[in-house]
Amino acid sequence: MAIPRIVVVGGGAGGLELVTRLGNKLGRKGQAEIHLVDRNPTHLWKPLLHEVATGSLDSGIDEVSYRAHAYYHHFRFHLGSLKDIRLHERYITLAATLGANGEEIQPERVLTYDYLVMAIGSQTNDFGTPGADKHCAFLDSRQEADRFHKQLIQTFLRLSSQASLGSPKKLRIGIVGAGATGVELAAELHNTTALLQAYGLQLDSGDLAVSILEAGPRILPALPERLSRAVVNELAKLGIDVRTSTRITQVDSAGFHTADGSVIEADIKVWAAGVKGPDFLSQIEGLETSPTNQILVHPSLQSVSDERVFVIGDCARCPQPDGSFVPPRAQSAHQMASHVFRNLMATMEGRELADFLYQDHGSLVSLSRYSTVGSLMGNLSGKSMMIEGKVARFVYISLYRLHQIALHGYIRTALIMFSARINRIIRPRLKLH
Numbered sequence: 490m491a492i493p494r495i496v497v498v499g500g501g502a503g504g505l506e507l508v509t510r511l512g513n514k515l516g517r518k519g520q521a522e523i524h525l526v527d528r529n530p531t532h533l534w535k536p537l538l539h540e541v542a543t544g545s546l547d548s549g550i551d552e553v554s555y556r557a558h559a560y561y562h563h564f565r566f567h568l569g570s571l572k573d574i575r576l577h578e579r580y581i582t583l584a585a586t587l588g589a590n591g592e593e594i595q596p597e598r599v600l601t602y603d604y605l606v607m608a609i610g611s612q613t614n615d616f617g618t619p620g621a622d623k624h625c626a627f628l629d630s631r632q633e634a635d636r637f638h639k640q641l642i643q644t645f646l647r648l649s650s651q652a653s654l655g656s657p658k659k660l661r662i663g664i665v666g667a668g669a670t671g672v673e674l675a676a677e678l679h680n681t682t683a684l685l686q687a688y689g690l691q692l693d694s695g696d697l698a699v700s701i702l703e704a705g706p707r708i709l710p711a712l713p714e715r716l717s718r719a720v721v722n723e724l725a726k727l728g729i730d731v732r733t734s735t736r737i738t739q740v741d742s743a744g745f746h747t748a749d750g751s752v753i754e755a756d757i758k759v760w761a762a763g764v765k766g767p768d769f770l771s772q773i774e775g776l777e778t779s780p781t782n783q784i785l786v787h788p789s790l791q792s793v794s795d796e797r798v799f800v801i802g803d804c805a806r807c808p809q810p811d812g813s814f815v816p817p818r819a820q821s822a823h824q825m826a827s828h829v830f831r832n833l834m835a836t837m838e839g840r841e842l843a844d845f846l847y848q849d850h851g852s853l854v855s856l857s858r859y860s861t862v863g864s865l866m867g868n869l870s871g872k873s874m875m876i877e878g879k880v881a882r883f884v885y886i887s888l889y890r891l892h893q894i895a896l897h898g899y900i901r902t903a904l905i906m907f908s909a910r911i912n913r914i915i916r917p918r919l920k921l922h
């Protein structure tokens with residue numbers, strides 16, 4: 490009898506954890522064929538992207554090669570971008586892979602499946618704001634974060650040489666969106682300026698003017714209000730200008746146009762507000778999606794359109810018993826990966842599938858080396874508890890450690906942590922090129 494073929498599309502926070510477990514459990518014993526498809530050759534945990542963008546993290550050190558990981562964990566890796574799904578015929582189509590000069594490296598291909606897991610994440614939602622896609626940087630992928638980093642270093646170099654010629658200029662950076670991404674990026678930018686100054690560039694902290702522009706009445710809307718007040722105080726200490734109730738209606742080369750008719754000038758513009766599923770998902774025949782392109786799923790995490798298609802992470806629109814939907818977070822993707830692993834095993838063994846219940850363990854925001862604040866959910870009381878400082882930093886990093894343990898196990902993760910400590914001693918504290 491043929492063994493089942495499970496195809497996971499998207500090797501991100503959720504998909505890579507799932508495919509690693511499936512490979513270790515089923516692939517290793519030849520009980521199922523496990524395949525991973527991703528449009529990139531390497532994985533980097535997405536919540537690290539703002540650190541890559543500012544240079545606090547060298548993406549080359551933390552990234553995981555899918556092909557090598559597949560070899561160690563008994564699955565097959567396919568480099569390619571998902572283009573289409575044929576639900577009735579049970580196959581997916583991958584677009585042709587092109588080289589740096591547009592030459593075709595791999596032709597368009599199809600891959601059949603018995604079970605498909607969609608884990609392709611989300612992208613930033615600019616809500617169709619005119620000029621946003623042309624003038625703003627987005628932090629949706631490592632390539633975008635690397636591009637932002639290059640632009641930042643070049644701009645700082647220009648500023649430094651202007652200052653040395655006696656005509657100093659300010660660098661104005663505008664960030665749209667006061668969610669965790671926008672807030673964490675703003676704080677990291679201050680750290681970058683301080684480090685570049687230490688490494689010899691003629692800059693001072695007053696040369697950087699960062700504004701966070703938020704349409705809603707307060708920053709970090711997904712977190713408790715007292716937490717958002719604490720973060721506003723920390724940002725004020727760094728001189729970061731936070732403007733709430735400021736809706737952006739247009740972006741051009743000069744800056745941001747607001748609903749009240751004013752213009753906020755910015756040399757570097759970042760859009761970090763809102764998420765949506767990849768646009769092409771809503772074009773796939775027979776696949777039901779939400780208005781923001783997320784795939785509609787039952788609480789079992791099976792697509793409402795086809796029970797052989799499971800969906801995890803940001804691209805899933807999963808209802809919860811209280812009428813809310815699972816939020817697009819790394820901790821959701823992590824929990825969903827474990828749940829779909831169990832439900833896939835149940836499906837193949839003919840057992841009943843369980844519903845997914847999201848456990849909110851709280852949220853943390855890292856303000857670079859300056860501070861970390863957050864709230865932890867008390868499991869028994871159901872109430873949240875505010876934490877900050879070293880404890881908060883430890884819990885913040887723990888989420889990444891859990892991801893690393895899911896990928897590499899305890900011993901390799903300990904070795905990775907040890908080598909990261911050594912790197913902190915022997916390498917510069919900032920990626921300088």
Ligand SMILES: Cc1cc2nc3c(=O)[nH]c(=O)nc-3n(C[C@H](O)[C@H](O)[C@H](O)COP(=O)(O)OP(=O)(O)OC[C@H]3O[C@@H](n4cnc5c(N)ncnc54)[C@H](O)[C@@H]3O)c2cc1C
Nearest residue numbers: 499501502503528535536570571609610802803817818819
């Ligand atoms: C800067 C930043 C900071 C964040 N900080 C936090 C935080 O502190 N805490 C938190 O909980 N969450 C945070 N998040 C959100 C978190 O990163 C996401 O919720 C999480 O990564 C979602 O996991 P996922 O597996 O659904 O998707 P992802 O991790 O985004 O992975 C998707 C994968 O699919 C691949 N892919 C996409 N399209 C295709 C395609 N067409 N074909 C093939 N492959 C494809 C991508 O290459 C990627 O590998 C942050 C996000 C950002 C951008």
